[in-house]
């Protein structure tokens with residue numbers, strides 16, 4: 345996109361350098377010269393005159409989809425209709441949350457216009473809403489970015505018009521008081537203002553946006569969860585998510601591409617609090633338009649996306665498999681949900697990568713859809729949870745939680761990790777004692793099926809009561825022929841009766 349401007353700029357640079365240096369040759373630009381940025385002129389040069397032709401209705405897309413390129417060589421009048429909806433949706437398996445949305449999704453609908461366009465923006469607040477809302481678009485030149493012009497009560501519509509003077513990828517968000525709460529509930533999205541010549545063409549484009557969420561219950565605690573203002577003030581997120589839900593980009597929802605394709609990610613960070621260290625495990629970004637601006641950096645591993653900021657990343661796919669999007673502040677990925685998958689199909693290339701997928705151990709239960717967990721949670725909510733549902737949910741949770749050490753089928757590793765399947769330790773101990781092992785860990789000598797172990801199992805108290813109940817029901821019934829099931833009240837009792845040590849999860 346900067347190509348057309350290179351030649352004249354290099355000539356100028358040569359002139360300037362020639363004052364103090366010799367040997368500046370026009371026909372042999374050095375690498376350093378080629379990387380010197382070109383001035384786009386900013387908002388001063390972003391007005392290409394009045395809109396031409398008939399007004400165009402903007403195509404809005406839900407994440408992870410991106411509207412097609414505008415493919416225009418002139419400024420137009422573009423009409424955007426965006427509707428605010430307050431909706432109960434899943435934030436994690438078996439956990440619901442009342443999201444406030446732009447367009448019915450978190451993040452909100454993706455908007456794509458061209459620099460110089462005149463945008464007629466209509467904000468509709470659905471009659472079922474309980475709150476007034478507005479919108480501040482970071483791509484708007486003018487006080488409040490549209491916020492004061494768009495304060496909209498439930499059942500009303502507001503309209504304002506702006507000219508998109510600066511190119512770039514911009515965040516938009518609600519700015520109605522309390523602003524932090526509206527953003528924490530999911531009120532943000534992205535608007536791309538294309539440079540006049542468009543972005544370089546790629547094969548696939550995706551829309552991903554990170555956000556942090558604050559629930560009264562802890563991570564994955566089942567049922568409907570309300571917003572926790574104090575946790576938000578303390579910046580103590582219960583969830584850090586891509587596209588508004590744990591699993592929004594996992595399993596069947598993974599984004600998909602093929603070997604040989606050029607892929608582009610438009611990634612925003614709604615915050616409200618946390619800065620993202622955005623990383624794609626197993627790929628290197630060929631280009632990153634950092635902070636959503638005009639310059640790109642090349643060959644990037646991890647890029648910072650500020651709260652209320654965005655970036656564009658381009659890369660080429662060589663090897664098939666699962667590539668994992670994470671916030672590399674890594675507890676957020678594995679313990680708060682900030683994880684998504686790019687599933688790449690195609691031919692192996694052993695010269696570049698030898699193969700062998702390690703997902704199951706690396707990602708644990710994060711890489712697979714947790715449908716059985718959701719079904720068990722729904723059944724528990726209606727008081728009809730069966731041991732079979734607990735076993736199914738427990739099996740899903742066992743994978744990656746316990747299987748890392750006790751192995752996929754509970755067979756253990758001789759001398760290192762004792763078996764859970766057909767364990768005489770389990771046969772000789774109560775359900776309460778098993779619960780205590782999971783919550784508090786176990787160390788010192790133990791004998792299982794005639795073999796001595798003297799190692800350490802760390803406490804796994806970050807698991808919720810129903811997760812522990814379901815895992816142990818699976819281990820007891822499926823791996824140890826029919827011991828009794830465990831319910832979450834038993835787990836709560838054991839948890840309450842054992843003080844948590846320093847540094848343990850609650």
Ligand SMILES: [Cu+2]
Pocket residue numbers: 444476477478518519520526531
């Ligand atoms: Cu709002």
